[in-house]
Amino acid sequence: MTEQISLNRFRRGFIFGLGVAAVIFFIWHTKGQPSWCAPSAPSWLPWAQPEEHCVREWISALGGWAAVAVAIPTIGFLAKQLRDADRFHRQTVAMTLERNLTLAKRMTRRCGNERRRIDRIKLNLSKMNAVAGAAGSSTILSPETAKMVLKLIENFEETDLDDFEAITFVGATYLRSARKALAGIQKIADSASKANGGRTISGRELKRVDSAVMRASSHLKRLDDHAKEYLKKWDVA
Structure with missing residues (x-):
């Protein structure tokens, strides 16, 4: 308006x-030279033409x-347009910052939850490694542990991680590498979660699961550090 x-x-x-x-x-076109034209007057410069104040002037x-x-x-x-453009720019920046801060807070909560899940997975994997022994013999992957691994894989596919890494440079390959490692153990975890009493996995498969979980844990620590640093930058607790 x-x-x-x-x-x-x-x-x-x-x-x-x-x-x-x-x-x-x-x-000027219909009446010719108007009456308000002053008569010619001599110029104050001797070499100049007489001055005339008429229609042209x-x-x-x-x-x-x-x-x-x-x-x-x-x-x-134009001044109003500039003020409106400046107000719109300020509103856009404020909305973007609010969105990013909300995303960083959500990322710290998610990292905390996932790292607690990983701690439980690690505890179970350490027991499995103890059973397998140094020789790396086969062991049982329980349905409970397998379901926690599947939940971890599912949460790593959430777009929040991509959105957060778009506003803070975490690293171009860390998330992709963690997702690839987790995708590599998805079939193992899926079959174990459906089997009654779990599934027997080889020592090699156990190492793959252990490695993928460790990679996910490292990246979550990296994300958590970046999220807290971003909140600290804007003095948000």
């Missing part, structure tokens, strides 16, 4: 200036005032 009013004022000013110029041109002088009449609403309109 306000922008429409400013635009109407600009149009009225332009039409007014154009109308003034048109009236002057009409008078009047139009030239009045044209400047007409330009001012047109320019004033134009300047006001």
Whole structure:
């Protein structure tokens, strides 16, 4: 509504200036040289022509005032446009910052939850490694542990991680590498979660599961550190 009013004022000013110029041109064209022309007067410079103040000079002088009449609403309109653009920019920056801060807070909570899940997985894997022994014999991956691994894989596919890494440079390959490692053990965990009493896995498969979980844990620690640093930067607890 306000922008429409400013635009109407600009149009009225332009039409007014154009109308003034048109009236002057009409008078000059129909009535010839107006009576307000002053007679010629000798110039104060001996080599110059006599001065004459007539239609050309009047139009030239009045044209400047007409330009001012047109320019004033134009300047006001442009100034308002600049103020509106600056306000819109400030609002956009504030909204973006609020979104990023909310995302960083959510990332710290998610990292905490996932790292606690990983601690439970690690505890179970350490027991499995103890059973397998140094020879790396086969052992049982329980359905409970397998389900926790599957939940970890699922949560690592959430877009929040990508969104957060888009605003803070965590590293171009860490998340992709962790996802790839977790995807490599998904079939193992899926079959173990569905088997009654778990699934027997080889020592090699156990190492793959252990390695993927450790890689996920390292990246979560990295994400948590970056999220806390981002919140600290903006003095947000």
